[in-house]
Amino acid sequence: MxxxxxxxxxxxxxxxxxxxxxxxxxxxxxxxxxxxxxxxxxxxxxxTTRGAQGPTATRGGVNPxxxxxxxxxxxxxxxxTQGFRQTTNNPLDFAIEGDGMFVLATGITGTINFNDDGSTDDNNVSISYTRAGNFYLDEDGAIVNPLGYYLIGFNVDEDSGQNTAGYGKITIPDDAQSFSVETNGLVTYVDSTGATKYAGKVALANFSNPAGLEKAGSNLFLNSPNAGYNDVIEPEDGGVGSIISGALEMSNxxxxxxxxxxxxxxxxxxxxxxxxxxxxxxxxxxxxxxx
Incomplete structure (x- = not known):
């Protein structure tokens, strides 16, 4: 043939x-x-129908x-690449201006810690990543994505906002009068007495090769051996972007x-x-x- x-x-x-x-x-x-x-x-x-030959004293070379x-x-x-930003004015819509991925988890019951390869110290916890920042509050006040995956953030002291040990879900109490998210990921709310409290700080995962992430559907990405996972860090630190509340990053x-x-x-x-x-x-x- x-x-x-x-x-x-x-x-x-x-x-x-x-x-x-x-x-x-x-x-x-x-x-x-x-x-x-x-x-x-x-x-x-x-x-190859004819191989290459080098030149000799009496004849030139021949290409293959x-x-x-x-x-x-x-x-x-x-x-x-960065998708365009769409303003929604919904305080639970987050857009990342710059590099980084939101960290999502299922099976989480308390504080977790991340290993050097991006896994956690709890085998029951499943970690995934996303750039889609359309989040909601569930019945318990935890920030979740449309699938119910918890948005992971740094645990902070509710009075000072300083980071404490480990990572966990970010929960806003039912009696909160209002809440807001700063560009550095810090989630604040006003309690029933009018005092300002801190619920947590949104964490971003940093990858040297985000193109190596595996698409898992539902706007989720999974870590892979070639993604170049670096660490889970604070927004506006270590090369990751800032959090823009009230906006969504759309498709690129x-x-x-x-x-x-x-x-x-x-x-x-x-x-x-x-x-x-x-x-x-x-x-x-x-x-x-x-x-």
């Missing part, structure tokens, strides 16, 4: 994957905290003669760019189908030689 036919098939498969990623980007154009994907290709191994065997999927990257998908890439992928797919059609016509001519 012709090598061009198999090369065309590989191109069709790759452009189909590219269209799948583009479709997912467009579907999530208005998803809070969504990070778009990007597909890259690379060539497959080439069949190789026939490519098609393309293959190089990578599907997550692009962690650019529709004009996605439609352009979609047209390119469509034409590439069509061109590869033409290769297969042309190769089939050549094979038909070979079959008809006997007649």
């Amino acid at each position: 012709l090598r061009s036919m198999y090369a065309g098939i590989s191109g069709m498969k790759n452009f189909q994957t590219k269209l799948d990623v583009i479709g997912n980007n467009i579907a999530n154009v208005n998803t809070a905290g969504f990070k778009k994907g990007r597909v890259t290709f690379q060539d497959m191994m080439s069949q 003669a190789q026939v490519g065997l098609g393309s293959q999927l190089g990578s599907i990257d997550n692009i962690h 998908v650019d529709l004009s760019e996605e439609f352009t890439e979609m047209i390119t992928a469509q034409r590439g797919f069509q061109a590869n189908t033409r290769i297969i059609t042309t190769s089939d016509e050549i094979l038909q001519e070979l079959v008809n030689l006997k007649r």
Whole structure:
């Protein structure tokens, strides 16, 4: 069979994957905290029909003669650029201006501590990360995401706001008259007596390679061996951004760019189908030689 036919098939498969990623980007154009994907290709191994030869005293060098065997999927990257900020005026909507990820946890019952690899000292606790800052208060006054995952923060002294040992969920009492979140993540509230108290400080996870995080659905990311987890630190410290209350970071998908890439992928797919059609016509001519 012709090598061009198999090369065309590989191109069709790759452009189909590219269209799948583009479709997912467009579907999530208005998803809070969504990070778009990007597909890259690379060539497959080439069949060498003549090797390279170095120059001699009487003859110049000869380049290798190789026939490519098609393309293959190089990578599907997550692009962690900053999404645009949408003002909502909801005090429980948080946007991160800069680097960092919100830390979410399930199975937490009290204070936890993080290990060097991002795991916790409690095996029952499951940790995930997100850039989507649409949070709510549950029945107990804890700040949670739409799935009920607790937003993790530094434990602080309720009177001074100074950090104490460990991390935990951030809870605002039922009798609080109002609450607010500062840019450094400190959550304050006014109690029933009118005194200002501190509920906790939002923690942000820092990754040297956020593109290495694994998407887990529901706006969640999971740590991976290549994410470059550094630490869970305070906002505005150690290279992470600040917290903007009353706003959401929306998707970083650019529709004009996605439609352009979609047209390119469509034409590439069509061109590869033409290769297969042309190769089939050549094979038909070979079959008809006997007649």
